[in-house]
Amino acid sequence: MTDTSEHFRRATAHQRAAIDAALNYYTSDFLGGILDVPERLRAAMRYSLLAPGKRLRPILVLMAAEACGGNWKEAMPAACAVEMIHAYSLIHDDLPAMDDDRLRRGRPTCHIEFDEATAILAGDALIPLAFEVLAAEVRPPEVAVACCRDLGRAAGARALVGGQMDDLAAEGKGPSLEELEGIHRRKTGALLQVSLRLGARIARASDEQLEALDRYGAALGLAFQITDDLLDCCGDRTEVGKETGKDAAAGKLTYPRVLGVEGSRQRASSLIDEGCAALEPLGERAEPLRRLARFVLARRK
Numbered sequence: 001m002t003d004t005s006e007h008f009r010r011a012t013a014h015q016r017a018a019i020d021a022a023l024n025y026y027t028s029d030f031l032g033g034i035l036d037v038p039e040r041l042r043a044a045m046r047y048s049l050l051a052p053g054k055r056l057r058p059i060l061v062l063m064a065a066e067a068c069g070g071n072w073k074e075a076m077p078a079a080c081a082v083e084m085i086h087a088y089s090l091i092h093d094d095l096p097a098m099d100d101d102r103l104r105r106g107r108p109t110c111h112i113e114f115d116e117a118t119a120i121l122a123g124d125a126l127i128p129l130a131f132e133v134l135a136a137e138v139r140p141p142e143v144a145v146a147c148c149r150d151l152g153r154a155a156g157a158r159a160l161v162g163g164q165m166d167d168l169a170a171e172g173k174g175p176s177l178e179e180l181e182g183i184h185r186r187k188t189g190a191l192l193q194v195s196l197r198l199g200a201r202i203a204r205a206s207d208e209q210l211e212a213l214d215r216y217g218a219a220l221g222l223a224f225q226i227t228d229d230l231l232d233c234c235g236d237r238t239e240v241g242k243e244t245g246k247d248a249a250a251g252k253l254t255y256p257r258v259l260g261v262e263g264s265r266q267r268a269s270s271l272i273d274e275g276c277a278a279l280e281p282l283g284e285r286a287e288p289l290r291r292l293a294r295f296v297l298a299r300r301k
Contacts, residue, residue, distance in 0.1 A: 008295035011288070012059055015072065019058045022080050023049055026133055037125075044114045044122035045129075049087045051105045054299075056224075058083045059292065060195035064213055067279075067286040070203025077137035078147055078198040084130035085155045086191060091123035093164065099246070127155070138202065147198050154194035163187025170253040180253050181222060188228070189221020212281045216289065219275030224296050226268040229254040231299075234261060272297045 027046045031037050058079030062072035094101040094109040095116060102112050111119035131148055138144035154160060163186030170183060196213040205213070232246060233256045255264040272293045279286040 008291060011291065012055075015059055015062055016055045018073075018076065019055050019062075019079055019083070020050065022076050023083060026080055026084075026129065030133070031129070040114070040118060041121055041125060044110055044118045045125055047113060048091050048104075048110045048122060049084060049126065051087075051107060053105055055083065056292075056296075057086050057191060057195045060192060060217075060289075061199040063288045063292065064196040064199030064205075065203040066199075067213070067282045067289055068200045068203035068205040068209045069285065070199070072199075075199045075202045077133050078202055079195075081130040081134045081147075081151060082191065082195045082198065084126045084133070085151065085160075088123040088126040088130075089155075089160060089164075089191075091119050091126075095119060098164075098168070101246070143201055143204075146201050150194050150197050150201070154190040159186045159190035163190070167252070173253060176253070177258050180255065180258055183253070184222060184225040185218065188225040189218060192221040192224060193217035208281050212278050215278035216275045216293075219271045219278065220293055220296060223268045223271040223275065223293070226255045226264050226271070227296060227299055229256055230261065230264055230268075268297055 024046075027042065027049060031042065061075050061079035061082055065075035066072050090104060091110045093099050094104055095111055101109050103109060107113070109119075110122055114122070130151065134147050134151065135144055138147055156162075163183050166179075166183045167187055170179060173179075193214060194217075196217045197210065200210050200213050233254070255267065259267055275293050276290045279289055282289075
């Protein structure tokens, strides 16, 4: 592990612990008892949602709130909502009909640990839970409405789901950087961007602050996908925590396929520089976001 990623993990340890505690609450006391939620369904939801992870997206929510002068604790419900959407997308992406993965975060994927039907329902259940948490826990109501709208758009057919559809359709096609980046601005980037936007909304950000975070998020999303592609191409299965080499075997459109390994690394580095420069209007309060960007560039899993 690089010094950059180790420093990031230490710096965000307190927030990650708070996120995990909140996710635990929202899938236990908040949901109610066994009469409210079938035990096996709850177990599958918690298995995937509480699996050890970077918590990158919820951390972005909290950091964006602070960068815009807010209190990260007030942004916690939105942070958890984003992570629920992310967890659902991973559960469904791993299914045999999609990416057919058996390993996620170093553990069996949800459909392997339970079964396909339970995994589908666990993903299905996390989607409305995310919006219930936003509606019930974010104040004032007009901010909750804006957050629901933003997250719904980012998670839907125009962004995350549509990007996944295009990613499947692009398998086996000739390399095209324009098509590749179009897919990943939606499939990967939209959820990273909306994480920042939700934190900013809760902090009552100005239009200038929102625009700066949008530009940072757009660059970060592409850089994150490049590093993901490089890890699948060149990473160590044990470190990465999932199967590697699957993208090439499936004929997926990836950055190493389009730009080569070294070209992909250069493109990621350039994007991180671009994203950090976009944060200038936010001043020193955005320094944690700059450190997070450098962590994305250096990550090993």
